Amino acid sequence: MRLIPKDEGFFELFDAIGVKIAKSAAVLDQLFNEPNRMDFYATQIKLIEREADDITHEVMNRIDRSFVTPLDREDIHLLATSLDTVVDLIDGTARRALMFNVTDRKDPAKALSGLILRAAEKIAQAVKQVRDSKAVAVAAREIKVIEEEGDAIYSDAVGALFRQPNADPLEVLKWKELYDNLEHALDECEDVMNVLESISLKNG
Numbered sequence: 428m429r430l431i432p433k434d435e436g437f438f439e440l441f442d443a444i445g446v447k448i449a450k451s452a453a454v455l456d457q458l459f460n461e462p463n464r465m466d467f468y469a470t471q472i473k474l475i476e477r478e479a480d481d482i483t484h485e486v487m488n489r490i491d492r493s494f495v496t497p498l499d500r501e502d503i504h505l506l507a508t509s510l511d512t513v514v515d516l517i518d519g520t521a522r523r524a525l526m527f528n529v530t531d532r533k534d535p536a537k538a539l540s541g542l543i544l545r546a547a548e549k550i551a552q553a554v555k556q557v558r559d560s561k562a563v564a565v566a567a568r569e570i571k572v573i574e575e576e577g578d579a580i581y582s583d584a585v586g587a588l589f590r591q592p593n594a595d596p597l598e599v600l601k602w603k604e605l606y607d608n609l610e611h612a613l614d615e616c617e618d619v620m621n622v623l624e625s626i627s628l629k630n631g
Contacts, residue, residue: 435497438557440486444510445554447479451517452547456540458521462529469525476518483511502626509619510554513547516612523608527601535584536602539609542577546570546616553623563627567620574617581610 451472458468486507490500498506553566584606588599 445551448547449551451475452544456544459536459540469521472521479514520608560627577613
């Protein structure tokens with residue numbers, strides 16, 4: 428009989444960060460669909476990113492306060508920081524779009540932000556099922572497919588940039604960096620799922 432119960436509050440905090448990932452991804456998708464409202468969407472994402480940081484800090488503080496944790500302390504730390512990194516990358520992408528004064532809509536950017544949103548929603552759901560290894564494995568496979576689709580879009584988009592005749596070099600560099608950031612955020616979604624899958628297998 429366990430005299431000191433496990434601190435189950437960590438799962439609520441993980442769920443909360445998962446929600447922030449999905450919210451920030453939804454706003455990023457809107458940003459690339461409505462660049463005329465860039466300031467508004469970038470500000471919204473920054474607010475969400477700060478909220479995610481606060482939750483992540485609470486996870487770290489809770490690790491120190493808890494006598495018995497429901498997962499290995501190292502796994503709790505890794506999962507929280509991995510989840511928070513996705514929100515950070517989404518925020519970084521939005522900040523760059525704002526700094527670059529993006530005003531036009533580009534189909535590859537819209538496609539990539541749409542894939543990030545799909546992946547983020549699956550992460551938010553998988554976090555709730557972290558103790559169900561089968562459900563997490565299914566989500567991991569689905570995100571892998573999304574990430575591969577994103578790789579193809581990214582490669583085509585960057586190739587098209589450098590094939591443009593008489594292209595403005597600054598425009599090429601600007602969009603190359605934005606595509607890089609979008610692709611990085613999508614890659615991180617897959618990395619989060621790898622962490623989730625490892626933890627779920629260990630504790631399922």
